[in-house]
Amino acid sequence: MSSVPDFIQEIQRKINNIQIKADGTNRYSIELTEPSKIKDLAKLLQNSGFDHVISVSGVDYPEQEKLGVVYHISSYEEGKMNIVLTLKTYVTYKEPVIDSLISIWPSAWTAERETFEDYGIIFKGHDELRLFFLPEDFDGVYPLRKSFKIKTEGIFVDRRG
Amino acid sequence: MTEEVEKILKGGLEVEIVPVEGELNVGPQHPGSGHMRIFVRLNGDIIEDVDLDVGYVHRSVEKLSENRNYIHLIPLIERPAILDSIHMNMAYIMAVEKILNVDVPPRALYLRSFAAEVNRIASHLYGMGIFGVFMGHSTAFMWGFGDREVWVEILQALTGARVTNSYILPGGVRRDITPVIMEMTEKAIKYTRRKLNDWKGIFVNNPNIKARTQNVGVMTKENAIRWGAVGPNLRASGVAFDVRKAEPYAAYDKLDFEIPVYKEGDAYARTLVRIEEIEQSMKMLEQIMREIPQGNILSDRFFKQIPPIRLKKWWEGQHRIVMPGYYASFRPPKGEAFARVEAGRGELAFYVISDGTAKPYRLRMITPSYRLIKVFRELAKGSRYADLVTIYGSLDYFPPEADR
Amino acid sequence: MKEYPKKENPFKLLGQHLEAIGTGLKYLVKPTRITLMYPEESMVLPTGYRGMIRLYKDVCIGCTLCAMVCPADAMKMVTEEGKKLPMINYGRCVFCGFCVDICPVDALKETGVHDAAFTNRRELIFDPDKFSQDFDQPPTMDKPVRKVRAKIDEKKGIVYEPDD
Amino acid sequence: MIVFPGLIFSLITLLTAIWAERKIAAKIQMRFGPYYASKRIGGYFQLIADAIKFGLAEIIVPSNSIREFFILGPILITAFAFLPMAFIPVSQIPSSGSITSPYYRFFFDKFAGISLYQPIITPYSLLFIIAVASVVPILTVMTAWASNNRFSLISAIREGILTVAYDTLIIIALISMGIEYHTLDIASIVKTGVPGIIANPIAAFVFFVALLMGTARFPFDVAEADTELVTGAFTEYSGLLFVLSMAGPYLLTFVYSLVFATVFLGGWLPLMGIPGAILTVIKALIILFFSVFMRSVYGRYRIDQILRGGWKYFFPAALLALIIGMIGGIFL
Incomplete structure (x- = not known):
């Protein structure tokens, strides 16, 4: 485990209820227990040079009835290019709402929209929460939640007639 | 409108008069749209707004991956970009290796870089070909595909398949390079260097192409970062970012190369970046062939599991790795990994969460073209209608890769 | 960080026009063609090419590893006289060659055949008997097919040399 | 009777032009082009096969188009593109010694003082060619309007804007030749024995560019x-x-290539009779092949770039050609 750089320690001081740990070199995961604070955290990160979002992923945890929202954030600034921050937070099934970060990082636009259609996580403040990759008449179900089952086949078959 | 004109219009000339301001539906069956539909709102010749209707080739990699074993995903994740399959494969395997905690022998790392660079050249040539034909330059199209064939031939000799190579396994690669392939590569490099001169003559330095691409689709450095541009498009806007330099993987920390960066951020700069990257890739290939270390191409942990009889036949006979039965259904430990590589079109990232079963709990695949959706949308606004395809081609946006 | 020259004088521009036309004329006079005259010429594929797969029924031990590793659910195990044997659906096969690589007894082998045609989908499913037959070469058009081998050439890109 | 051989001849030229375009492009682009339909003569019959195939295909008329104009459009375009041939002299009929000599008196051009292979003899052939050929873009606009398709409509607008730009160039380039040779009769221009490309190279260049523009050739x-x-x-x-x-x-x-061959390249000179006609056609074919060769070298410009080029560079060049014509006219 490498030492945690200064900017991360500063974030830890400024925002409560977050856990920061380093996974391997140059990968830090920030776990935010209060999703309402995500915008403040994002602004802090942006001020310390993290200027783009690589991905926004949803993760489904059906047992705990919650959905994880994972932002991967990186920087094009010299010296920080190799750092990828994993910003994790959770929303519940009952209220899958979180603030959109496109006002801070417009590069999250595509991925937030996709996460909305796949998991039903509503990003407050996103300008176009419509279906994206799915067909226009796809309705009601969120395909990447674990409750959406797809058929799998076995590997043994009987000889056909 | 005078009465006379109205009379004429009533007498059989009724057509729905399309206003100057109108919506054009480009695609999905349009020569310049690719696998998607582009809603274009025009004001005269100027595009006011663009809406991309993507998803025509969506193959749901992320859902399928939760229902397949890790090994089954290798051919699946390379399908989105079959002409860039080595990179797709490599990023995924790097993420899996991080969870498995496997060390890869140096020769395998060099071979990964070798295959990746060959693939990058092929991918760039393809991209330039498509770009050319979008501007009506049919020679660039045919040359792009023809010259790419040379590199595809090398991949075929190395991996056994032309495009969907499935070459990289957790812990190493499947086949070793042979002197025959090295000789092929040397010849291909010589050929491509000669040919690039003619490419410059007929395409890159052609005043016609310059006029069509310079100052078209200009993306400033700030906008490139804001919108999330990647790869050659980002580098053409003046951001010197390349995963190969920023976070070297495979053998890139030992290779000597430069990343071409241009300031302008227009379509022409993007083309120049691609051309120069081809040159750099060829330089790297030469270095790889000179410096490739001897040794094994699969991690010892798996190599030991191969039955000795088979090892003798395949590894010593044909320089091929055969898989131990372990691969059929391995269970990596709990954990998560984020791996990224510099694919032909830009930064490609995989985020894999393992819950200790044989199938990933979650696999997130972020392809370069996926991140270009936003860029394309924003760049097209305010450009001329004829430049829509120029922007499309210069970004090297590849719909199947974006849809995944 | 580089920049390309912005303003160019008209003479240089004219020169570039002429250069473009000249390059075109050069290839018009001395064309380099890489077309393979299929079907009169047919390509011999390099060793290790991942073409269609052939089963050696007697060697197979029925371990099901091939079916387990198959990423496309193309290979399935079928019980025949008490012995488990693989059968393949070429409608699904993606020719990744994993089954060949994982087979512990080398009962599966890659052939160089990749250009086959079938009249319906049912024919694409090969049961173990059909799977273990030598694969037919593609039909020739009443004319002898020249077998050629692709070689990379420094000047012409790819040349096709007759295969002896 | 006079038109029919011309029609057959034009059809053959047409097929040759398309065949040449495909073959030239194929050669430059690392491939073979048309091949299997007739291997001996380089796949020439592929074009005939294509033509038959298209000829037998169903003609679909969209329901929301203007039916009459939709059908008339291409027919009129082809007709008006073909008609200028009637005013182009292909060669000179010798007064004796040729199988065409009996027709010497029928096709005698009093103005030039020679007899011509030219269906309609008129001293104003240049004007007639310009007049008839400039109808074609109007018909294209009509066709586009009639088909009621948004892409067609944009094309119509582009064609309309473009027409003004290139027609001006063609007219000025030809008029400057008319001024230089003191005649609007092509036969008289050829008869002087000074090819236009020497007398007024700028007019020749402007005319060639306008030819590419006017007939939608690349770039x-x-x-x-x-x-x-x-x-x-x-x-x-x-x-x-x-x-x-x-x-x-x-x-x-x-048609424009023939005009170029006669006005700027000396037409049938130094031959006459049927060999002369062949020479004219060969000269025209070289121009035609060169213009289709452009496809393999260039992409296409944008409409605003063409207009800028047309008005900013070629229009002054055309005016310069006019001045050269006036000065050159003194010596000719």
Whole structure:
């Protein structure tokens, strides 16, 4: 485990209820227990040079009835290019709402929209929460939640007639 | 409108008069749209707004991956970009290796870089070909595909398949390079260097192409970062970012190369970046062939599991790795990994969460073209209608890769 | 960080026009063609090419590893006289060659055949008997097919040399 | 009787032009082009096969188009592209010694003082050619309007804007030649024995560029830009009408090439009679092949770039050609 750089320690001081740990070199995961604070955290990160979002992923945890929202954030600034921050937070099934970060990082636009259609996580403040990759008449179900089952086949078959 | 004109219009000339301001539906069956539909709102010749209707080739990699074993995903994740399959494969395997905690022998790392660079050249040539034909330059199209064939031939000799190579396994690669392939590569490099001169003559330095691409689709450095541009498009806007330099993987920390960066951020700069990257890739290939270390191409942990009889036949006979039965259904430990590589079109990232079963709990695949959706949308606004395809081609946006 | 020259004088521009036309004329006079005259010429594929797969029924031990590793659910195990044997659906096969690589007894082998045609989908499913037959070469058009081998050439890109 | 051989001849030229375009492009682009239909003669019959195939295909008329104009459009385009041939002298009929000599008196051009292979003898052949050929773009606009397709409409607008630009160039280039030779009769221009390209090279260059512009050859293929506008004005066409819509621009290219060959390249000189006619056609074919060769070298410019080029550089060049014509006229 490498030492945690200064900017991360500063974030830890400024925002409560977050856990920061380093996974391997140059990968830090920030776990935010209060999703309402995500915008403040994002602004802090942006001020310390993290200027783009690589991905926004949803993760489904059906047992705990919650959905994880994972932002991967990186920087094009010299010296920080190799750092990828994993910003994790959770929303519940009952209220899958979180603030959109496109006002801070417009590069999250595509991925937030996709996460909305796949998991039903509503990003407050996103300008176009419509279906994206799915067909226009796809309705009601969120395909990447674990409750959406797809058929799998076995590997043994009987000889056909 | 005078009465006379109205009379004429009533007498059989009724057509729905399309206003100057109108919506054009480009695609999905349009020569310049690719696998998607582009809603274009025009004001005269100027595009006011663009809406991309993507998803025509969506193959749901992320859902399928939760229902397949890790090994089954290798051919699946390379399908989105079959002409860039080595990179797709490599990023995924790097993420899996991080969870498995496997060390890869140096020769395998060099071979990964070798295959990746060959693939990058092929991918760039393809991209330039498509770009050319979008501007009506049919020679660039045919040359792009023809010259790419040379590199595809090398991949075929190395991996056994032309495009969907499935070459990289957790812990190493499947086949070793042979002197025959090295000789092929040397010849291909010589050929491509000669040919690039003619490419410059007929395409890159052609005043016609310059006029069509310079100052078209200009993306400033700030906008490139804001919108999330990647790869050659980002580098053409003046951001010197390349995963190969920023976070070297495979053998890139030992290779000597430069990343071409241009300031302008227009379509022409993007083309120049691609051309120069081809040159750099060829330089790297030469270095790889000179410096490739001897040794094994699969991690010892798996190599030991191969039955000795088979090892003798395949590894010593044909320089091929055969898989131990372990691969059929391995269970990596709990954990998560984020791996990224510099694919032909830009930064490609995989985020894999393992819950200790044989199938990933979650696999997130972020392809370069996926991140270009936003860029394309924003760049097209305010450009001329004829430049829509120029922007499309210069970004090297590849719909199947974006849809995944 | 580089920049390309912005303003160019008209003479240089004219020169570039002429250069473009000249390059075109050069290839018009001395064309380099890489077309393979299929079907009169047919390509011999390099060793290790991942073409269609052939089963050696007697060697197979029925371990099901091939079916387990198959990423496309193309290979399935079928019980025949008490012995488990693989059968393949070429409608699904993606020719990744994993089954060949994982087979512990080398009962599966890659052939160089990749250009086959079938009249319906049912024919694409090969049961173990059909799977273990030598694969037919593609039909020739009443004319002898020249077998050629692709070689990379420094000047012409790819040349096709007759295969002896 | 006079038109029919010309029609057959034009058809053959048309097929040759398209065949040459495909073959030239194939040679430059690392491939073979048409091949299997007739291996001995380089796949020439492929074009005939294509023509038959298109001819037998169903003609689909979109329900919301203006039916009459939709059908008439390509027919008129082809007709008006072909008509200028009637005013182009291909060669000189010798007064005796040739199998065509009996017709010497029928085709005697009093103005030039020689007898010509020219269906309609008139001292104003240049004017007639310009007049008839400039109808074609108007018909293209009509066709595009009639097919009621948005891509066609954009194409019509582009064609309309473009027409003004290149017609001006063609007219000025030809008029400057008329002034230089003191005549509007092509035969008289050829008869002087000084090819226009020597007398007024700038006019020749301007005319060639305008030829490429006017007949939608690369790099000025904006009205039919396939990656942007599908096939522009002819997007909705199928079958025989599509053949005609494709034939029209090629015929027009050939007509302009013939004009170029006669006005600027000395026509049939130094030969006369049938060999002279062949020489004229060969000269025209070289121009035609060169203009289709451009496809393999260039992409297409944008409409605003063409207009800027046309008005900012070629229009002054055309005026310069006019001045050269006036000065040169003193010596000729």
